[in-house]
Amino acid sequence: MRLNPYLSFDGNCREAFEFYASVLGGRMMAMLSYADMPADAQPAKPAEGCSPMPMPLDKIMHACMEVDGVLLMGGDAPAGMYQKPAGTNVTLNIEEPAEAERIYAALSKGGSITMPLGETFWAKRFGMFTDRYGTPWMINCAAEAYASQAA
Structure with missing residues (x-):
């Protein structure tokens, strides 16, 4: 499945x-x-x-x-019939911080930022936004200690 x-x-x-x-x-x-x-x-x-x-x-x-x-x-x-998405996000788990930054910058351009991309206790980079098409995203670049849980 x-x-x-x-x-x-x-x-x-x-x-x-x-x-x-x-x-x-x-x-x-x-x-x-x-x-x-x-x-x-x-x-x-x-x-x-x-x-x-x-x-x-x-x-x-x-x-x-x-x-x-x-x-x-x-x-x-x-x-x-269109309804805005609510309660879900498309999540991208990305291994390299530079790639997380590139994708976050590109996809969030023209959208609305929910959480700026930054470092957290579980991630080298994490951020949330809704893109210009109305799709909510989360970008996660897990820290080594949490990498197995992000996959």
């Missing part, structure tokens, strides 16, 4: 995933728009009691990126 984060976006999934791939060195595995959905896979009519969900054809139905053997997935929510 594998756990894979699945991120929801408000119409900017393609831009976010292209940015994440450039910063994290990810390899895009899939980038499927709603227009790529086969006609026979589209719902013929909404379920009883539900209003139709608009499917903007140029938006992303499913994106998948591989980074160091881990998959990060996401898609654009149908119009009017």
